[in-house]
Amino acid sequence: MPTSDVIIAGSGPAGAMLARDLSRAGARVRILERGGETSGPGPASAPNLWKLWRRKEALYVAPGVALLRGMRVGGGSTVFYHTAISPPLEMFSRHGVEMAPDLAAVLAELPHQPLEASLLGPAAQRITAAARALGLPWQALPKMIDQELCRDGGCPPAAFWSATSLLAQAMQLGATLETGIQVNRVLFQNGRAVGVEGIQNGQLRRFMGGTVILAAGGVASPVILQRSGISEAGRGFFCDPLRIGVALQREDGHPEVELPMAAGFVDREAGYMLTDMTVPPNFYRAFAWTAGRVDMLAHYRRSMMIMVKIRDEISGEINTNGRVWRHFSAAEKTRMRNGMGLAADILRAAGGRRIFFSPWLAAHPGGSVRLGHILDERLSCSPNLHVCDASVIPEPWGLPPTLTVLSLAKHLGRILLG
Structure with a gap:
């Protein structure tokens, strides 16, 4: 099976930004997405409620409380309301992540x-x-x-930003995107991440890579980590x-x-x-x-x-x-x-x-693989394994997270490109 330099689980804002930036630097990037293709950019759309449940884009998180999420190419950026609230930089500084230059880089290229x-x-x-x-x-x-x-x-529709634009750039630079793949666990060898295992069309598949990045979201990323033996993941979330x-x-x-x-x-x-x-x-x-x-x-x-x-x-x-x-x-x-x-x-x-x-x-599930609790300032919990999505947010939140996860992706990309 072919080996990539980087395996990214999830094609939402963080995964798409990392795929674009790493591909631009010459890395061989493979993006694995559980959902399917979207119809393209445009304002947030909400289909029939039954369809959300059927596609598992809605689930109960508390008695009578439904969580809505995007499980599709582009992730939450295809169903959000395009609100660009900047991250509280001091929160991340307390945990060793200085994100001001990364936020500035994101704002320089996206409307806000x-x-x-x-x-x-x-x-x-x-x-x-x-x-x-x-x-x-x-x-x-x-x-x-x-x-x-x-x-x-x-x-x-063309006026509304979504991660699909970053994915298109990444693929023009040589990245590959595969859909319909549910990543179940990370594969390790001698204590280092070497790939992931997932299911596609009912078949078990392995995807090997030198670096693994989980960008599957605040619910899926901790599940993948738990199935990979990192039991602390998922203990608490917002x-x-x-x-x-x-x-x-x-x-x-x-x-x-x-x-x-x-x-x-x-x-x-x-x-x-x-x-x-x-x-x-x-x-x-x-x-x-x-x-x-x-x-x-x-x-x-x-x-x-x-x-x-x-x-x-x-x-x-x-x-x-x-x-x-x-x-x-x-x-x-x-x-x-x-x-x-x-x-x-x-x-x-x-x-x-x-x-x-x-x-x-x-909305916006996160805080389930927290920086400073499970992850270090490199957004890592094991050699060659990183997490980059809303799950890494270290403290109670209450804000639209898109600019934050994009800035985290810039931060991680900067670290990986060294």
Whole structure:
């Protein structure tokens, strides 16, 4: 079987950035992805809820709390909302990772500007005005969108960044991408990682390489490590729980094409983030039904929404079978109630009525293979074995992680290229 210089499990932002940068330096890179191809760049899309469960892109992480994730080429970058929040550099410095030059390198090549006012939809504009009237520092959020391509309040698919662009560059430079491969464990020889074992079309396969990088995400990477004998992986994780407040407004103002997370604010001390939100009609109806608000089922076009996302603690467990489970503490529930109360105040100030909230959801699983706990400053837990995705984030989070994992990938690439 052919041997690569580098095996990367996962084609999301970190895996794609590493594949591009290492291939550019002349390394032979092989990317293994569990999911299939995507339809290409564009705004975050949400298919039928049943399809998410069937593809295992949704799973329960706590009683009644569903986690949504992207298991496809490009990973979470194909289903996220393109929000470019910079990482808290001091957090990583405490664990020996100086990431400022890597963040600067990422920002130099990717769009990350605050969303222009002309791109705020009607509901986002009302929410922004109401929040500011209440004295909140509600601002347009930085987005990974090429806004020069946007016209008349909308953006074409080509304007939205995703990791698929990095993957395309990597493959032009000689990297190979294979899909439909579930990596199960890392192979070792004399204490060093020498490849991975995975299943493709029901067949067991081995992929050999001089360096192995797990970039499979906050759930899959700790499972692979556990199956490889690293039992500490998966002991505790965060999942950025959220709820979405919905209100009825007088005018139609929440079209499906309205850009979500256009503006908002992060209260790091209180431990939550609030932004305007847009969800597809089938999600809206599911939220209304679950909340017992049949009176709101037919009012999607007249709704406006605010997302409340809290910083949860690292707890629970991801086991070797991939079961993800935890409970939320009284402090975490209080943090959510406080954020919901503020969201309701903003919706009322914006003229909203009949306010209700979605069930708890979760996004951005991570902290399951933590820097300083399992990994050293080289993002390594064994010779020739590295981990680079949201699982390495060392402390409770509560922020969109895309810029962070891209910066971590730059950091690791810099180390490997020495």
